[in-house]
Amino acid sequence: MDGREPVVVCRLSHRPGRDDRMTTHVGLTARALGADRVVLPDNATGPAETVEDITGRFGGPFGIELRDAPKALLSEWSGTVAHLTMYGLPVQDVEADLRAANAAEPLLVVVGGEKVPFEVYDRADYNVAVTSQPHSEVAGLAVLLDRLFDGAELDREWEDADRVVVPQATGKKVVEPDGDAE
Numbered sequence: 001m002d003g004r005e006p007v008v009v010c011r012l013s014h015r016p017g018r019d020d021r022m023t024t025h026v027g028l029t030a031r032a033l034g035a036d037r038v039v040l041p042d043n044a045t046g047p048a049e050t051v052e053d054i055t056g057r058f059g060g061p062f063g064i065e066l067r068d069a070p071k072a073l074l075s076e077w078s079g080t081v082a083h084l085t086m087y088g089l090p091v092q093d094v095e096a097d098l099r100a101a102n103a104a105e106p107l108l109v110v111v112g113g114e115k116v117p118f119e120v121y122d123r124a125d126y127n128v129a130v131t132s133q134p135h136s137e138v139a140g141l142a143v144l145l146d147r148l149f150d151g152a153e154l155d156r157e158w159e160d161a162d163r164v165v166v167p168q169a170t171g172k173k174v175v176e177p178d179g180d181a182e
């Protein structure tokens with residue numbers, strides 16, 4: 001993961017109520033699996049608060065931004081745009097190109113929600129499919145980030161956490177960052 005430019009995840013749309021859980025999970029997955037920032041539509045205040053709260057408790061750095069019409073970010077973006085869609089090219093065929101592109105410039109990873117306008121497919125440098133089967137933006141995002149970082153994100157160190165989970169074969173162990181059990 002070292003020696004790369006920022007990776008930002010953009011959620012194009014959000015339907016309050018109906019999409020709350022999915023939009024929250026886009027943000028949490030982006031954070032947990034190594035992206036630097038998530039951009040959410042400005043009506044996704046609840047999901048943004050949840051992701052902020054988790055970042056405050058479990059650490060960062062990770063940025064959360066709410067903005068009007070996230071789609072506009074695509075035309076402003078100076079860097080590579082990868083759009084997750086079942087209609088795109090297989091992730092296993094483009095992952096090396098994405099890695100090379102991100103070594104040189106920031107990468108915007110776009111996930112849809114309700115119907116994605118065609119201009120998004122057109123602007124994307126890479127339309128990327130995680131299988132050509134319909135599933136979920138959260139699953140697609142997780143696989144893309146893991147391929148992009150080649151698994152290195154699984155060993156990431158977190159900063160400014162107020163709790164740390166200690167992996168256990170059985171049961172739960174959570175300690176304060178200085179090592180005291182909670």
Ligand SMILES: C[S@@+](CC[C@H](N)C(=O)[O-])C[C@H]1O[C@@H](n2cnc3c(N)ncnc32)[C@H](O)[C@@H]1O
Pocket residue numbers: 083084085086087110111112113114115116128129130131132133134135136137138140
């Ligand atoms: C549940 S789908 C809905 C797509 C929407 N109905 C449309 O026509 O654009 C929501 C998002 O999940 C992601 N997604 C679903 N299946 C995918 C796949 N096989 N590969 C990559 N991304 C996928 C895409 O980002 C998509 O926009």
